[in-house]
Amino acid sequence: MKEYRNYFFKKLGWFAVTLVAAFILNFILPRLMPADPVAAIVARMAQGQTDATGVQAIYEQYIELFATDKPMVEQFVIYVQNVLRGDFGYSIAEYPRTVNDVIRSSIGWTIALQFPAIIVGWVLGNTLGALAAYLKGNFDRLLMPLSIFLSNIPAFGMAIIMLVIFAVELKWFPVSGGYGYDMIPNNSPEFVWSVIVHYQLPFWSIVLITIGGQAIGMRSMAIYELNADYVKYARFLGIKDRKIIQYVFRNAMLPQITGLALSIGTMVGGALFAEIIFSYPGIGTTLLTASLGGDYPLISASTLIITIMTLIAVFALEILYGFIDPRVKAAQAE
């Protein structure tokens, strides 16, 4: 247990440092660019080019929130304070809603969509890859080209294809949104049903793009393990194949967890596009709205939230991995 505690604190430390680095990147990247969006927006507002409602309010908020008239270091301190308070100011695209409000209403949709979809895709992909490695023959010959093909369709492409086939042509599912456009969120069975129906296409398009790569990885991992020395040894001590297969798949699956931790960033990125294509009311669609509306506070907050969510997912996976793979503990004991 002591080894595991070491591992845990090491990972926790790494998580904390990464989090700080993510904060800094999120703050500094936009300000390093030739056309600093904060400055651009402030300048635009100061000149009074836009005279829509609330411009003055936004402008004043800006000066206060981003302290653009103060030195960089001080700006950063203020930025961190604001982030910790959850105060990201007003959204430009969705004025008079605050950024906090916009994010809060979309983040639940994203978590409820992406988390299960990535897990289901991972499980299905690994099962199929393991079966391909074990059954070989026709199953393998059919599944592998299909997986390679699937893994090469970009996330947005898959979403568009599913949209056209199942929503536009077959009309089995609605084309967009998280629930019927004529509904108000409540607990009625109609609303729940509507949410379930709207959930299917974005969900399965994320699952499908996840399956391909996972199946390919699991297959080669399992083939590698099937040829490992311990398999031969176990066979020659008379252990049944069924038992040996258990060893093999357990061992092949463990690196796949690390693989998931490493690629979850890419997956989340892909899944955002599924949201956009289906106008799912999550962070992905929020990003699109913000980008089209030139809404810097919203972009900045969304990217920060997505980064933090990804970091938490990676951290959770690594903690889980350390728990189930004894090799991690052994490495810590050295």
Add this chain to the structure above:
Amino acid sequence: MSKVILEVNELTTKYITRFREDIYAVDHVSLKVEDGKSIGIAGESGCGKSTLALSLMGYYFPPLHYSSGEIIVDGRNITGMNPDNVRKTILGNEISYIPQAAMNALNPTQKVIRFIEDVIQAHNPRVTRQEIYELARERFELLGLPADVLQKYSVELSGGMKQRTVIATSVILSPKVLIADEPSSALDVTSQKMVIKMILDLMEKGIIKSLIFITHELPLLYNVTDDIMVMYAGQIVERGSADEVVFDPIHPYSKALMGSIIVPEAGLRDVKLTAIPGTPPNLKNPPAGCRFAARCKFAMPECQAISVNLRDTGGGRTYRCIIPEEDLRKAYENES
């Protein structure tokens, strides 16, 4: 004469490649191991000795296939048995095995005791975990291994400890025959000695009845096994007692093998060190005549054409060469 534990008659096994070519890696090999006796098999890497180790167990999986011959364990011919039955009743139980790469022989994510449970339950599902634990603890302690090894993962064990754990696990069911395939070659000298001592202990303590020890270091077999067989290109080229084969080899290949190895044992050190030129023949198309002819210093033109059988010297030794024993000895004397 004591009881024969393992008898192998004219065993031939082959690899079938992806291109459907047959490679006979074990070619008409016969041997007999008696109760309480051990036999060593030596040869260069690639001579078929590891394949022989796998073949002797009577269980084959692709690309290795059985071709002909018989394996008789304790009076039972196992070559005709259903493979699943062999696996269940023979492997681990009657014949057991210590693999070449013991470093990776244990599943890295399984505790030693869990693996031992799997081994025992594969042969006798009714044994309880408690009984298995008692048995394993007793056996490990008898062999000088701490019992807490049982509760560890293989990654937590040192190289030597891993090797000894594998040996103890291999004999957990007290098999009649133990086949050890280069059990010590990856270890440092101290661990090597420990492992060899442990294997000899198994015989002494009656855990196993007979031993087949395979190595590429011919001199290592001296003091370890009673008899030695030298293998070349899938065939046995010489057989005799350990003393005779190490100090007084007849076959030119055994002679050359003795000279090609750096020997740690005192008393063997004065043997001249020379590498054997050339490489073993391609077994896809083995030469028609003597398989060693191409590399043999004493080869005559007819060696390339005439295939030779093992011949008996009369004194319990056999060798595979058309040159008479006396002529070979004379040739060796002239050399040095």
Add this chain to the structure above:
Amino acid sequence: MKHLLGQIFRSGKFLFGFVIFMIIMLTVLIYPLLVEYPPLKTISRGTFLPPGIYVNVYDSMTFSESYTLILDNAATKRIASKLNAEDRQAMKEWLVIGAELPEDEIDVDDTAKLIDLWTTNFDPTVRLPGMTNADRNYYIRLTASLDGLLATEGATVAVANEDTGVLEEKYVIDQTTYVNVGEVPNVRVLPLGTDNFGRDVLTELIKAISVSLTIGFVAGTVATTIGLILGLVSGYIGGIVDDLIMFITNLFTVIPSIILLILISFSIGQEKRGAFTIAVVIGFTSWVWTARAVRAQVISLRNRDHVNLSKLSGHSIIHILAMDILPYIASYVVMALILQISSGILAEAGLSILGLGPRTTEVPTLGLMLNWALIYQAPLLGKWWAYFPVILIIALIAFSMNLMNTGLDQVFNPALRD
């Protein structure tokens, strides 16, 4: 080298990928030589013209020789194009419910009788139960299209007299009049129709492929160069330099690169976002995997005999990295570059969908084409030619590059061959 190339091209996977990629490349190179349309010129009024051959009607009436062909099924085909089986069934349904005609009296295959019944009974003001507005409009459209459907006489072309302004008959075009398409001076083939701006999709697509490939190549080169240098330095020097570089690498591994791309692209601002800028930015956010792979390779190489020998001979670090280590990892670098190119193309597409791609005035890219198609709702309108070829090409490029990569991997790492 020759031997190696031979081996690479004997790998079925590599060859297959290579052939797909070469077909795409050759199309991109040869098409502009044969067809010199400007890629972003609006050629149609109205959006999303479907794929097909467009024949100038004026030319075919006035400038072309006319021929007479007596074809038996011409009339049937003409009617079928306006009135298909579905329409007939819909008409029958209306007549049964709306006009309360007995069902067995209506024969949907007897066109003349059906139209006759329809014109006498149909009343657009009658609302059937459960009929939506869309349904009503459909019936009204249908009625309009029936006009003149059964006519057997030709159409008359009249031209206004220049002096009097009175229409004077010029020709009568019979139903059996034909022109030869080859003789019509103005025919434009639009194999993929036009897009939302009325531009020729195929020409635009070819140009977009070449721009996107260039973006991918620039991004890939930038990423591979950064990854290679960081990997070499980190793997060879080790120690604190390695720790630092690995920290940064791990950081960029877990932070989704698309997020960084979005943040940077947005910050650069619309005006400054050219295709090249985007490519470089993509390169700067996607070097991590190369750095990891190169580092792992270098670590396994750095204590080889020839490297130690070079160290003892007093060669500089740069010399050792370039002469003693780089040649051994060249194959990995090439493989990494291939993957980076295809992921660069994908990244550009993703950014453009978000409206953060290259600014839209000069050149099309695959991502921009998708962006336009999505903004104008091509998928919902069933205008497949505006988005499907783009997705297909992106997938094909990724697929071919992946195949080449797998093929190379199998040649360089024989252990992977099964």
